[in-house]
Amino acid sequence: MSVTIQAVQSFQCISDARHRTLITTLVQKLHDYVQEVQLTETEWLQAIQFLTQTGQLCHEQRQEYILLSDVLGISMLVDEINHQKNEIQTPSTVFGPFFVENMPVRQYADSIVMEDEELSIPLLIKGKISNLRGEAIANAYVDVWQTADNGMYSGQDPEQQIDNLRGVFVSQGNGAYAIKSILPVSYQIPSDGTVGKLLSYAKRTFWRPAHIHFKIVAEGYQSLVTHIFLENDKYLENDAVFGVKDRLIVRHQLKQPDDQSKTLYGLDRDYYLIEYDFVLSES
């Protein structure tokens, strides 16, 4: 009996059917791969060393394995299999490693900029959260996070206080949300680990197009993890982690302040506006 058949059969006693399928199929496919490429002992050892170093880099603030999954396109494939079952709901995309839990709950139209607010043109992001029938979803928790002008997230950059460019907003009775911020910038994913070595070796880009992350949680609805991307970013066609979807690309327009912008959003100077509605599916 071949070693492949023996190895696959050795996991047949796992009683949970789904776990049995996951493990036996994995073993079978790994054996198929080794056969197909006729793996040498040196290559096998290099692969073990790569995975060992990847694991050694991981700690609470650094998830090199998630990054590896992202650059291999696995994260987006899992996303594709598990979400977007219809054309109306807002598409999801990669979660990424820079989410921080328990950020401050902010009021409608509050700013998430905690530092140097006067230096940049303000950005207003506003819209509605609704369900597939177009009905407003009130009390949805909208977690938002983005990079600063230097292309770094708080938590990654010791110079930024942890709640800078982060916050949780709660949608209003009519589903409306409004967030003040600054424009995000395109940035490079961490390149100082095993994933960085792999991308350099493959002459691949480290860049992600400018985006703002959202995680939206509402009772009775599937949670949505997504981004909005700025149109015309030069990396939209070449995202290092394959996260761009057409329906997530948004326009930002430069606006002059008027009575409404002053009273509703506290904006009394030129500002950028992004309008984006999120649609959630029932759970």
Ligand code: BEZ
């Ligand atoms: C991010 O968008 O924050 C991200 C996603 C995947 C890998 C690295 C960063």
Ligand code: FE
């Ligand atoms: Fe990001």
